[in-house]
Amino acid sequence: MIRFDSFSKRFGRTCAVESLTLSVGAGEVVALLGPNGSGKTTSLKAAVGLIHPTSGTVAIGDPPRPALEPAARAVVSFLPQKVLFPDSLSGREVVEFYRRLRGVPAERTDAALRFASLNGASERAVGTYSGGMVQRLGLAVVTLPDASVLLLDEPTASLDPDGLCAFYELVEERRAKGKSVLFTSHQLGDVDRLADRFAVLVEGRLVAVMSQGALAERLAERGVMRLRLSGRPSTLLDRLKPLAPDARWAGDELVVPGPASLRPAVLDRVRSEGVEVRGLTAEEGRLDLLYRELVGEER
Ligand SMILES: Nc1ncnc2c1ncn2[C@@H]1O[C@H](COP(=O)(O)OP(=O)(O)OP(=O)(O)O)[C@@H](O)[C@H]1O
Numbered sequence: 066m067i068r069f070d071s072f073s074k075r076f077g078r079t080c081a082v083e084s085l086t087l088s089v090g091a092g093e094v095v096a097l098l099g100p101n102g103s104g105k106t107t108s109l110k111a112a113v114g115l116i117h118p119t120s121g122t123v124a125i126g127d128p129p130r131p132a133l134e135p136a137a138r139a140v141v142s143f144l145p146q147k148v149l150f151p152d153s154l155s156g157r158e159v160v161e162f163y164r165r166l167r168g169v170p171a172e173r174t175d176a177a178l179r180f181a182s183l184n185g186a187s188e189r190a191v192g193t194y195s196g197g198m199v200q201r202l203g204l205a206v207v208t209l210p211d212a213s214v215l216l217l218d219e220p221t222a223s224l225d226p227d228g229l230c231a232f233y234e235l236v237e238e239r240r241a242k243g244k245s246v247l248f249t250s251h252q253l254g255d256v257d258r259l260a261d262r263f264a265v266l267v268e269g270r271l272v273a274v275m276s277q278g279a280l281a282e283r284l285a286e287r288g289v290m291r292l293r294l295s296g297r298p299s300t301l302l303d304r305l306k307p308l309a310p311d312a313r314w315a316g317d318e319l320v321v322p323g324p325a326s327l328r329p330a331v332l333d334r335v336r337s338e339g340v341e342v343r344g345l346t347a348e349e350g351r352l353d354l355l356y357r358e359l360v361g362e363e364r
Protein backbone atom coordinates (compact mmCIF):
# COMPACT_ATOMS: atom_id res chain seq x y z
CA MET A 66 0.00 0.00 0.00
CA ILE A 67 0.92 3.66 -0.37
CA ARG A 68 -0.09 6.17 2.28
CA PHE A 69 0.42 9.93 2.26
CA ASP A 70 -0.50 11.45 5.59
CA SER A 71 -0.61 15.28 5.66
CA PHE A 72 2.40 15.22 3.35
CA SER A 73 3.79 18.68 2.54
CA LYS A 74 6.84 19.69 0.57
CA ARG A 75 8.28 23.18 0.20
CA PHE A 76 11.13 24.23 -2.05
CA GLY A 77 12.25 27.56 -0.60
CA ARG A 78 9.19 29.75 -0.91
CA THR A 79 7.38 27.38 -3.30
CA CYS A 80 4.87 25.12 -1.66
CA ALA A 81 4.89 22.16 -4.09
CA VAL A 82 2.50 19.97 -2.09
CA GLU A 83 0.36 21.00 0.84
CA SER A 84 -1.01 18.51 3.34
CA LEU A 85 -1.74 15.63 0.97
CA THR A 86 -3.61 12.73 2.56
CA LEU A 87 -4.25 9.86 0.18
CA SER A 88 -3.85 6.10 0.22
CA VAL A 89 -3.70 3.39 -2.41
CA GLY A 90 -4.62 -0.09 -1.19
CA ALA A 91 -3.55 -3.53 -2.38
CA GLY A 92 -4.98 -4.31 -5.81
CA GLU A 93 -5.88 -0.67 -6.38
CA VAL A 94 -4.91 1.64 -9.25
CA VAL A 95 -5.07 5.37 -8.58
CA ALA A 96 -4.41 8.14 -11.11
CA LEU A 97 -2.96 11.44 -9.93
CA LEU A 98 -4.07 14.29 -12.18
CA GLY A 99 -3.50 18.01 -12.19
CA PRO A 100 -2.12 20.89 -14.24
CA ASN A 101 1.61 21.34 -14.84
CA GLY A 102 3.43 22.21 -11.64
CA SER A 103 0.64 21.01 -9.34
CA GLY A 104 2.85 18.68 -7.29
CA LYS A 105 2.34 15.25 -8.89
CA THR A 106 6.02 14.46 -9.48
CA THR A 107 6.95 15.82 -6.06
CA SER A 108 4.41 13.46 -4.44
CA LEU A 109 5.66 10.45 -6.38
CA LYS A 110 9.30 11.27 -5.59
CA ALA A 111 8.42 11.45 -1.90
CA ALA A 112 6.80 8.02 -2.15
CA VAL A 113 10.00 6.62 -3.69
CA GLY A 114 12.03 8.20 -0.91
CA LEU A 115 13.86 10.57 -3.26
CA ILE A 116 12.80 13.67 -1.37
CA HIS A 117 12.20 14.32 2.31
CA PRO A 118 8.80 15.63 3.36
CA THR A 119 8.86 19.13 4.87
CA SER A 120 6.11 17.80 7.14
CA GLY A 121 3.81 14.80 7.28
CA THR A 122 4.70 11.25 6.25
CA VAL A 123 4.66 8.91 3.29
CA ALA A 124 4.56 5.18 4.03
CA ILE A 125 4.94 2.24 1.68
CA GLY A 126 4.31 -1.51 1.79
CA ASP A 127 2.63 -3.93 4.14
CA PRO A 128 3.33 -3.32 7.00
CA PRO A 129 3.75 0.36 6.01
CA ARG A 130 7.25 1.73 6.38
CA PRO A 131 8.47 5.32 5.92
CA ALA A 132 9.29 5.81 2.23
CA LEU A 133 12.79 6.97 3.15
CA GLU A 134 13.76 3.56 4.59
CA PRO A 135 15.61 1.14 2.30
CA ALA A 136 13.10 -1.60 3.24
CA ALA A 137 10.34 0.54 1.71
CA ARG A 138 12.32 1.17 -1.47
CA ALA A 139 12.85 -2.56 -1.88
CA VAL A 140 9.14 -3.11 -2.56
CA VAL A 141 8.80 -0.19 -5.02
CA SER A 142 9.25 -0.01 -8.77
CA PHE A 143 9.45 3.55 -10.11
CA LEU A 144 9.21 5.14 -13.53
CA PRO A 145 10.51 8.73 -13.42
CA GLN A 146 8.92 11.43 -15.58
CA LYS A 147 12.24 12.03 -17.32
CA VAL A 148 13.59 8.59 -18.19
CA LEU A 149 17.35 8.78 -18.67
CA PHE A 150 19.78 5.95 -19.37
CA PRO A 151 23.46 6.12 -20.35
CA ASP A 152 23.53 6.76 -24.12
CA SER A 153 26.29 4.28 -24.83
CA LEU A 154 24.59 1.24 -23.24
CA SER A 155 22.33 -0.98 -25.32
CA GLY A 156 18.73 -1.61 -24.26
CA ARG A 157 19.71 -5.11 -23.17
CA GLU A 158 22.62 -3.79 -21.08
CA VAL A 159 20.31 -1.30 -19.37
CA VAL A 160 17.80 -4.03 -18.49
CA GLU A 161 20.63 -6.33 -17.37
CA PHE A 162 22.05 -3.60 -15.12
CA TYR A 163 18.74 -3.03 -13.36
CA ARG A 164 18.03 -6.75 -13.18
CA ARG A 165 21.23 -7.31 -11.21
CA LEU A 166 20.65 -4.23 -9.09
CA ARG A 167 17.23 -5.54 -8.06
CA GLY A 168 18.46 -9.14 -7.60
CA VAL A 169 16.01 -10.51 -10.14
CA PRO A 170 16.56 -13.94 -11.85
CA ALA A 171 18.37 -13.78 -15.22
CA GLU A 172 15.44 -15.10 -17.24
CA ARG A 173 13.47 -11.91 -16.56
CA THR A 174 15.69 -9.92 -18.92
CA ASP A 175 14.22 -11.47 -22.05
CA ALA A 176 10.66 -11.07 -20.78
CA ALA A 177 11.31 -7.39 -20.01
CA LEU A 178 12.82 -6.83 -23.47
CA ARG A 179 9.82 -8.53 -25.07
CA PHE A 180 7.60 -6.15 -23.15
CA ALA A 181 9.66 -3.20 -24.40
CA SER A 182 9.10 -4.50 -27.95
CA LEU A 183 12.10 -2.66 -29.32
CA ASN A 184 11.86 -4.54 -32.62
CA GLY A 185 15.45 -5.60 -32.95
CA ALA A 186 16.87 -2.46 -31.35
CA SER A 187 17.70 -4.05 -27.99
CA GLU A 188 21.37 -4.51 -28.98
CA ARG A 189 21.66 -0.92 -30.19
CA ALA A 190 22.88 2.04 -28.11
CA VAL A 191 20.12 3.79 -26.17
CA GLY A 192 21.44 7.09 -27.56
CA THR A 193 19.94 6.09 -30.92
CA TYR A 194 16.44 5.42 -29.49
CA SER A 195 13.34 7.51 -30.17
CA GLY A 196 11.47 9.12 -27.26
CA GLY A 197 8.84 6.38 -27.20
CA MET A 198 11.49 3.64 -27.28
CA VAL A 199 13.22 5.12 -24.22
CA GLN A 200 9.84 5.32 -22.48
CA ARG A 201 9.16 1.66 -23.25
CA LEU A 202 12.61 0.68 -22.03
CA GLY A 203 11.85 2.57 -18.80
CA LEU A 204 8.61 0.61 -18.42
CA ALA A 205 10.47 -2.64 -19.15
CA VAL A 206 12.83 -1.84 -16.26
CA VAL A 207 9.78 -1.21 -14.07
CA THR A 208 8.44 -4.69 -14.88
CA LEU A 209 11.64 -6.45 -13.73
CA PRO A 210 11.05 -6.83 -9.97
CA ASP A 211 7.83 -8.28 -8.63
CA ALA A 212 7.27 -5.03 -6.72
CA SER A 213 4.17 -4.65 -4.58
CA VAL A 214 4.06 -0.90 -5.27
CA LEU A 215 4.31 0.72 -8.69
CA LEU A 216 4.88 4.47 -8.91
CA LEU A 217 4.71 5.67 -12.49
CA ASP A 218 5.21 9.29 -13.50
CA GLU A 219 3.50 9.93 -16.83
CA PRO A 220 3.98 6.37 -18.09
CA THR A 221 1.90 6.93 -21.23
CA ALA A 222 3.34 10.31 -22.26
CA SER A 223 5.00 9.15 -25.47
CA LEU A 224 3.58 5.69 -26.09
CA ASP A 225 2.09 4.68 -29.45
CA PRO A 226 -1.21 2.73 -29.46
CA ASP A 227 0.62 -0.63 -29.26
CA GLY A 228 2.72 0.59 -26.35
CA LEU A 229 -0.42 1.89 -24.68
CA CYS A 230 -2.12 -1.52 -24.96
CA ALA A 231 0.96 -3.26 -23.56
CA PHE A 232 1.02 -0.79 -20.68
CA TYR A 233 -2.68 -1.21 -19.91
CA GLU A 234 -2.23 -5.00 -19.86
CA LEU A 235 0.71 -4.65 -17.51
CA VAL A 236 -1.31 -2.57 -15.05
CA GLU A 237 -4.31 -4.94 -15.23
CA GLU A 238 -2.03 -7.87 -14.51
CA ARG A 239 -0.39 -6.13 -11.53
CA ARG A 240 -3.76 -5.08 -10.14
CA ALA A 241 -5.00 -8.68 -10.38
CA LYS A 242 -1.94 -9.74 -8.38
CA GLY A 243 -2.87 -7.32 -5.59
CA LYS A 244 -0.20 -4.69 -6.24
CA SER A 245 -0.76 -0.99 -5.53
CA VAL A 246 -0.35 1.33 -8.51
CA LEU A 247 -0.15 5.13 -8.39
CA PHE A 248 0.42 6.89 -11.70
CA THR A 249 0.29 10.45 -12.99
CA SER A 250 -1.08 11.35 -16.38
CA HIS A 251 -2.40 14.18 -18.50
CA GLN A 252 -4.34 11.67 -20.63
CA LEU A 253 -7.87 11.42 -19.34
CA GLY A 254 -8.31 8.24 -21.40
CA ASP A 255 -5.91 6.54 -18.97
CA VAL A 256 -8.26 7.39 -16.12
CA ASP A 257 -11.24 5.89 -17.96
CA ARG A 258 -9.36 2.78 -18.88
CA LEU A 259 -7.28 2.06 -15.79
CA ALA A 260 -8.01 3.91 -12.61
CA ASP A 261 -10.18 2.60 -9.78
CA ARG A 262 -9.99 6.12 -8.39
CA PHE A 263 -8.49 9.39 -9.46
CA ALA A 264 -7.18 12.28 -7.42
CA VAL A 265 -6.76 15.86 -8.64
CA LEU A 266 -4.03 18.16 -7.34
CA VAL A 267 -4.20 21.88 -8.01
CA GLU A 268 -1.36 24.10 -6.82
CA GLY A 269 -0.24 21.39 -4.41
CA ARG A 270 -3.64 20.82 -2.83
CA LEU A 271 -5.88 17.81 -3.28
CA VAL A 272 -9.15 19.17 -4.69
CA ALA A 273 -10.99 15.95 -5.57
CA VAL A 274 -10.80 12.20 -5.14
CA MET A 275 -13.33 10.14 -7.04
CA SER A 276 -13.99 6.45 -7.60
CA GLN A 277 -15.01 5.11 -11.02
CA GLY A 278 -18.54 4.62 -9.65
CA ALA A 279 -18.80 8.21 -8.41
CA LEU A 280 -17.29 9.43 -11.68
CA ALA A 281 -19.88 7.52 -13.70
CA GLU A 282 -22.62 9.12 -11.57
CA ARG A 283 -21.20 12.62 -11.96
CA LEU A 284 -20.91 12.17 -15.72
CA ALA A 285 -24.42 10.75 -15.98
CA GLU A 286 -25.78 13.81 -14.18
CA ARG A 287 -24.11 15.93 -16.83
CA GLY A 288 -25.93 14.17 -19.66
CA VAL A 289 -28.32 16.15 -21.89
CA MET A 290 -31.19 15.05 -24.16
CA ARG A 291 -32.48 17.38 -26.89
CA LEU A 292 -35.89 16.85 -28.44
CA ARG A 293 -37.58 18.28 -31.51
CA LEU A 294 -41.32 18.09 -31.01
CA SER A 295 -44.41 18.48 -33.19
CA GLY A 296 -45.74 21.22 -30.93
CA ARG A 297 -44.97 23.34 -27.92
CA PRO A 298 -47.65 22.95 -25.25
CA SER A 299 -47.37 25.77 -22.72
CA THR A 300 -47.88 23.33 -19.83
CA LEU A 301 -45.09 20.98 -20.84
CA LEU A 302 -42.27 22.42 -18.71
CA ASP A 303 -44.49 22.41 -15.63
CA ARG A 304 -45.52 18.80 -16.29
CA LEU A 305 -41.86 17.81 -16.63
CA LYS A 306 -40.72 19.61 -13.50
CA PRO A 307 -41.03 16.69 -11.08
CA LEU A 308 -38.92 14.55 -13.44
CA ALA A 309 -36.57 17.08 -14.97
CA PRO A 310 -36.56 20.36 -13.05
CA ASP A 311 -33.96 21.91 -15.38
CA ALA A 312 -35.77 21.17 -18.66
CA ARG A 313 -35.98 24.29 -20.84
CA TRP A 314 -36.70 25.48 -24.35
CA ALA A 315 -33.78 26.51 -26.53
CA GLY A 316 -35.21 27.79 -29.79
CA ASP A 317 -37.26 24.94 -31.20
CA GLU A 318 -35.60 22.34 -29.03
CA LEU A 319 -36.59 21.01 -25.67
CA VAL A 320 -33.37 20.58 -23.68
CA VAL A 321 -33.53 18.08 -20.84
CA PRO A 322 -30.41 17.85 -18.66
CA GLY A 323 -30.04 14.74 -16.51
CA PRO A 324 -28.98 11.11 -16.49
CA ALA A 325 -29.86 8.64 -19.25
CA SER A 326 -31.98 6.64 -16.79
CA LEU A 327 -34.43 9.56 -16.67
CA ARG A 328 -35.04 9.75 -20.42
CA PRO A 329 -37.71 7.07 -21.00
CA ALA A 330 -39.96 8.64 -18.34
CA VAL A 331 -39.42 12.11 -19.86
CA LEU A 332 -40.39 10.80 -23.30
CA ASP A 333 -43.53 9.14 -21.90
CA ARG A 334 -44.53 12.39 -20.22
CA VAL A 335 -43.91 14.40 -23.40
CA ARG A 336 -46.09 12.02 -25.45
CA SER A 337 -48.81 12.04 -22.82
CA GLU A 338 -49.11 15.78 -23.51
CA GLY A 339 -50.16 14.89 -27.04
CA VAL A 340 -46.96 15.93 -28.82
CA GLU A 341 -44.96 13.79 -31.15
CA VAL A 342 -41.17 13.38 -30.91
CA ARG A 343 -39.71 14.30 -34.32
CA GLY A 344 -36.04 14.14 -33.40
CA LEU A 345 -33.86 13.17 -30.46
CA THR A 346 -30.18 13.53 -29.67
CA ALA A 347 -28.49 12.71 -26.41
CA GLU A 348 -25.00 13.25 -25.10
CA GLU A 349 -23.34 12.00 -21.94
CA GLY A 350 -21.20 14.00 -19.53
CA ARG A 351 -17.56 14.32 -20.51
CA LEU A 352 -14.60 13.67 -18.28
CA ASP A 353 -12.56 16.51 -19.81
CA LEU A 354 -15.28 19.02 -18.92
CA LEU A 355 -15.64 17.65 -15.39
CA TYR A 356 -11.86 17.80 -14.97
CA ARG A 357 -11.76 21.41 -16.12
CA GLU A 358 -14.56 22.23 -13.72
CA LEU A 359 -12.72 20.62 -10.79
CA VAL A 360 -9.48 22.39 -11.63
CA GLY A 361 -11.15 25.68 -12.56
CA GLU A 362 -13.16 25.93 -9.35
CA GLU A 363 -9.96 25.81 -7.36
CA ARG A 364 -8.10 28.34 -9.43
N1 LIG B 1 13.81 20.70 -6.91
C1 LIG B 1 12.95 21.72 -6.95
N2 LIG B 1 13.32 22.97 -6.59
C2 LIG B 1 12.46 24.00 -6.60
N3 LIG B 1 11.17 23.90 -6.99
C3 LIG B 1 10.74 22.69 -7.38
C4 LIG B 1 11.60 21.54 -7.38
N4 LIG B 1 10.89 20.46 -7.81
C5 LIG B 1 9.65 20.94 -8.06
N5 LIG B 1 9.55 22.25 -7.80
C6 LIG B 1 8.35 23.08 -7.92
O1 LIG B 1 7.28 22.41 -7.27
C7 LIG B 1 6.07 22.57 -7.98
C8 LIG B 1 5.48 21.21 -8.33
O2 LIG B 1 6.32 20.57 -9.28
P1 LIG B 1 6.04 19.08 -9.78
O3 LIG B 1 7.19 18.68 -10.62
O4 LIG B 1 5.72 18.24 -8.61
O5 LIG B 1 4.73 19.30 -10.68
P2 LIG B 1 3.93 18.27 -11.61
O6 LIG B 1 2.52 18.27 -11.10
O7 LIG B 1 4.65 16.98 -11.67
O8 LIG B 1 3.95 19.00 -13.03
P3 LIG B 1 4.02 18.41 -14.53
O9 LIG B 1 2.62 18.06 -14.92
O10 LIG B 1 4.53 19.57 -15.32
O11 LIG B 1 4.97 17.25 -14.54
C9 LIG B 1 6.41 23.43 -9.20
O12 LIG B 1 6.13 24.76 -8.88
C10 LIG B 1 7.90 23.24 -9.35
O13 LIG B 1 8.51 24.36 -9.95
Ligand SMILES: [Mg+2]
Pocket residue numbers: 105106107146218
Ligand atom coordinates in the same frame (compact mmCIF):
# COMPACT_ATOMS: atom_id res chain seq x y z
MG1 LIG C 1 5.51 15.94 -13.19
